[in-house]
Amino acid sequence: MPQNELPSSQRRTFLTVLLAGLGTVLGAMAAWPLLRYLSPRDRGDADTKVTLARDKVPVGGAEFIDFRGRPAVILQPKPGEFVALTAVCTHLGCIVKWVNEKQEFLCPCHGGRFSTSGQVLGGPPPKPLESFNIKLDGDQLVIG
Amino acid sequence: MMHAKGWLLAGCLLLLLPGPVFSAGEEAPTIPRETVCLQCHGGMEGRLGAPVGLWKQSIHRQNGISCHDCHGGDPTDFAMAMSPERGFRGAPEKAEIPAFCGRCHIGVKDDYLASKHGRALGKGGPQCVTCHGNHAVVKASPDLINDKDCTRCHSFERAARIKAALTDTDRIISGLERDLADLRRLGIAVKKMRGEVFAKRNEFHRLFHTVDVNKVHQGTAAVQKSLGEVATEVAGIRSDLSQRKLWGGIAIVLLLVAGGLCLLLRRTYHDEEGKG
Amino acid sequence: MLKRAVDWLDVRLGVRELWQENTSGYLVPRNINAWYSLGTVLLALFGLQFLTGILLLIHYVPDTEKAFGSVETIVNAVPYGWLIRNLHAVGSNLIVVVLLLHMLSVLFMGSYKRPRELTWLSGFILFNLGLGLCLTGYLLPWSQLSFWATTVATDAAGAVPVIGPKLVEFLRGAPSVGAPTLGRFFALHVVVLPGALMGLVGFHLFCVRRCGISVPPFGKDAKPARVGTVFDHEKHPGGIPFFPNYTAEEAAMVCFALAVLVAVTFFAPQIFIPLDALEPANPFVTPEHIKPEWYFLWAYQTLKIFPSKLIGLAAQGALMTFLALLPFIDRGEERRPAKRPLFVTCYVLGLLLLIGISIWGRYS
Numbered sequence: 006m007p008q009n010e011l012p013s014s015q016r017r018t019f020l021t022v023l024l025a026g027l028g029t030v031l032g033a034m035a036a037w038p039l040l041r042y043l044s045p046r047d048r049g050d051a052d053t054k055v056t057l058a059r060d061k062v063p064v065g066g067a068e069f070i071d072f073r074g075r076p077a078v079i080l081q082p083k084p085g086e087f088v089a090l091t092a093v094c095t096h097l098g099c100i101v102k103w104v105n106e107k108q109e110f111l112c113p114c115h116g117g118r119f120s121t122s123g124q125v126l127g128g129p130p131p132k133p134l135e136s137f138n139i140k141l142d143g144d145q146l147v148i149g
Numbered sequence: 150m151m152h153a154k155g156w157l158l159a160g161c162l163l164l165l166l167p168g169p170v171f172s173a174g175e176e177a178p179t180i181p182r183e184t185v186c187l188q189c190h191g192g193m194e195g196r197l198g199a200p201v202g203l204w205k206q207s208i209h210r211q212n213g214i215s216c217h218d219c220h221g222g223d224p225t226d227f228a229m230a231m232s233p234e235r236g237f238r239g240a241p242e243k244a245e246i247p248a249f250c251g252r253c254h255i256g257v258k259d260d261y262l263a264s265k266h267g268r269a270l271g272k273g274g275p276q277c278v279t280c281h282g283n284h285a286v287v288k289a290s291p292d293l294i295n296d297k298d299c300t301r302c303h304s305f306e307r308a309a310r311i312k313a314a315l316t317d318t319d320r321i322i323s324g325l326e327r328d329l330a331d332l333r334r335l336g337i338a339v340k341k342m343r344g345e346v347f348a349k350r351n352e353f354h355r356l357f358h359t360v361d362v363n364k365v366h367q368g369t370a371a372v373q374k375s376l377g378e379v380a381t382e383v384a385g386i387r388s389d390l391s392q393r394k395l396w397g398g399i400a401i402v403l404l405l406v407a408g409g410l411c412l413l414l415r416r417t418y419h420d421e422e423g424k425g
Numbered sequence: 426m427l428k429r430a431v432d433w434l435d436v437r438l439g440v441r442e443l444w445q446e447n448t449s450g451y452l453v454p455r456n457i458n459a460w461y462s463l464g465t466v467l468l469a470l471f472g473l474q475f476l477t478g479i480l481l482l483i484h485y486v487p488d489t490e491k492a493f494g495s496v497e498t499i500v501n502a503v504p505y506g507w508l509i510r511n512l513h514a515v516g517s518n519l520i521v522v523v524l525l526l527h528m529l530s531v532l533f534m535g536s537y538k539r540p541r542e543l544t545w546l547s548g549f550i551l552f553n554l555g556l557g558l559c560l561t562g563y564l565l566p567w568s569q570l571s572f573w574a575t576t577v578a579t580d581a582a583g584a585v586p587v588i589g590p591k592l593v594e595f596l597r598g599a600p601s602v603g604a605p606t607l608g609r610f611f612a613l614h615v616v617v618l619p620g621a622l623m624g625l626v627g628f629h630l631f632c633v634r635r636c637g638i639s640v641p642p643f644g645k646d647a648k649p650a651r652v653g654t655v656f657d658h659e660k661h662p663g664g665i666p667f668f669p670n671y672t673a674e675e676a677a678m679v680c681f682a683l684a685v686l687v688a689v690t691f692f693a694p695q696i697f698i699p700l701d702a703l704e705p706a707n708p709f710v711t712p713e714h715i716k717p718e719w720y721f722l723w724a725y726q727t728l729k730i731f732p733s734k735l736i737g738l739a740a741q742g743a744l745m746t747f748l749a750l751l752p753f754i755d756r757g758e759e760r761r762p763a764k765r766p767l768f769v770t771c772y773v774l775g776l777l778l779l780i781g782i783s784i785w786g787r788y789s
């Protein structure tokens with residue numbers, strides 16, 4: 006065999022390099038499925054609309070719902086006027102609470118306060134709550 | 150050392166051999182259990198015993214439908230087996246047959262009754278068993294429409310046209326059913342697709358009981374369209390599966406090459422061990 | 426950078442010395458053969474099994490209502506879930522194959538003899554833990570196969586006199602297999618047995634390393650099995666370094682084993698996933714011809730051969746006890762198979778008998 010004419014140490018270096026290359030390829034072939042397995046799957050709801058019965062949201066009240074995988078809150082500040090806001094506080098991500106008596110949101114974590122339109126009224130939150138489109142379709146509210 | 154390796158590999162292969170043995174076994178049909186009906190009638194001669202033998206070859210038996218499912222009665226009680234109190238119905242008169250079979254085959258019954266065949270019921274027209282036979286009911290297939298049977302009453306010409314219209318679709322349906330069974334064997338969830346094909350098959354079989362060539366032609370297009378959707382999905386899964394196999398094959402080759410390289414590496418050390 | 430980190434560790438823990446002692450300084454017999462790599466193959470396969478098992482755990486739901494569906498989701502909806510699941514299912518079977526080969530090889534070469542009694546004993550317990558993992562894992566998908574195989578397997582314990590029926594109920598956690606069974610099998614399969622296995626593998630490897638690897642009992646190098654009055658690590662002066670010389674061969678065997686695993690996983694997983702495994706469990710309908718997995722067929726058939734289940738169970742117990750205690754029973758010094766005609770005859774006949782009974786069990 007011709008390779009036997011090479012000193013074994015040289016053959017060894019050659020083989021080691023080949024094996025390292027092969028190992029990398031095999032490693033990548035194993036890593037890809039692993040990554041895909043662990044990655045969150047596309048929920049396919051990036052622009053789905055959520056419907057809610059109108060009478061779930063009383064005037065001056067609030068209804069918390071799941072909107073595209075995150076908590077949201079629906080308000081009816083005045084009869085026939087609806088607002089949809091994210092319920093995730095813009096400070097550190099706690100879920101805001103609706104305080105009926107004051108008609109405003111209070112974040113239970115660090116006391117952030119938001120108005121019915123999501124504006125910051127006080128506390129540490131840096132940004133207003135994001136709002137979503139909402140419209141009335143018959144007796145159903147369509148959000149998104 | 151190479152010797153030992155050979156044995157080792159042979160050993161691995163040997164141990165893998167019994168493998169396929171354990172995979173044997175077709176999808177087991179649900180065979181109906183032994184009932185008192187079968188016990189008595191099985192031993193009888195002539196008119197009263199014949200149905201048992203005929204039924205044994207039937208699609209009803211394959212699907213677990215036994216005597217009492219049609220004729221009523223109590224299949225567990227010798228004394229009361231044929232008592233009307235236990236819902237025994239006996240055998241229907243000719244004109245009652247469509248109602249008798251139609252208790253299960255509802256859709257088909259409706260279309261049949263509205264058809265020329267159905268409207269001639271009791272006036273010499275055919276009913277279910279005229280074509281499908283009784284007891285030895287076989288899986289419905291286009292073969293049931295044939296020169297010999299149809300010309301018992303009328304010319305085969307119209308029937309032949311209906312047969313031509315349904316043969317294609319029927320082939321698609323049985324092909325899909327086979328494909329889905331294959332996929333299921335591999336663990337692919339095919340329940341939904343199976344349901345769709347089954348529903349379409351029913352719809353389609355209803356359709357040609359109208360024995361109205363125009364209706365059959367119209368309905369066929371719609372049925373074929375939804376079957377086409379299932380076929381596309383099956384083709385997608387198939388191509389996924391061959392893609393997988395391709396990558397699996399590549400991985401196997403790479404692993405074998407890596408193993409070979411490791412052995413060569415071992416050889417480089419081995420050569421030095423001799424000197425040392 | 427790396428060197429600095431190693432230096433830091435070396436000063437404190439002497440890692441370089443440890444590494445040297447266990448790699449190039451660890452000499453193994455010059456005539457060592459490929460059978461000695463099976464232990465490493467097992468380590469690799471178990472490692473992979475742990476990995477795929479943990480990954481399955483992310484989506485698996487141990488609830489009788491949801492278990493089957495969750496496995497179906499893994500196989501059909503989760504990206505590459507089919508790969509993880511099939512690797513785990515096929516891997517378990519391959520592990521049993523390699524366990525048997527490892528056991529048969531150390532048996533044939535007489536490596537179980539003193540001073541390696543504890544290596545053998547711990548290995549034998551590992552074998553049983555492995556089978557236990559297979560048995561408990563089998564139930565988890567909650568398919569017809571899982572349900573009825575477990576019903577039959579736990580039912581066998583009913584043959585034990587007096588406490589039999591109580592024992593069956595204890596194993597199942599209920600009069601018949603149900604949610605309590607799934608609960609306890611799940612706990613066993615994912616926590617108790619893997620934990621015990623890991624601990625015992627550690628002990629097993631400790632025994633192997635502490636005794637020193639045995640010399641293959643072939644040719645002029647063969648040595649008798651003997652212990653003195655004081656501990657003596659079996660050194661192999663003039664042997665070859667474990668690393669890198671022998672590990673190259675082990676790496677090759679691991680690659681080949683993985684190739685077999687990938688081949689079955691991609692091209693014939695249905696060998697180990699029969700139709701009944703694709704049907705959700707139905708406690709009211711026993712499928713026809715329910716058979717245990719191939720590695721339990723011998724036990725299944727012995728229960729049927731003997732006139733009473735109790736005798737069958739006792740025979741099984743006797744065989745297992747005999748094998749577990751073999752090094753304490755077979756105390757001869759001779760390890761060369763050529764010089765042990767009686768042993769080799771029993772070995773071959775015993776093996777053929779087990780294979781024969783298994784095939785009988787399969788087709789009966």
Ligand code: HEM
Pocket residue numbers: 460461462463464465467468471524527528531536537541544545546547548549550551552555626629630633637638639640
């Ligand atoms: C989890 C399962 C097991 C693992 C991970 C394992 C691992 C190992 C390893 C790495 C070795 C050293 C190299 C070799 O000879 O292969 C070894 C040796 C050994 N194993 Fe195992 N083993 C397992 C199961 C078993 C079983 C089931 C038995 C027998 C009942 C057994 C008996 C032995 C014996 C007697 C040796 C000493 C061989 C010698 O020194 O020549 N092992 N095992």
Ligand code: FES
Pocket residue numbers: 094095096097098099112113114115116117128129130
């Ligand atoms: S998280 Fe809401 S105020 Fe800090």
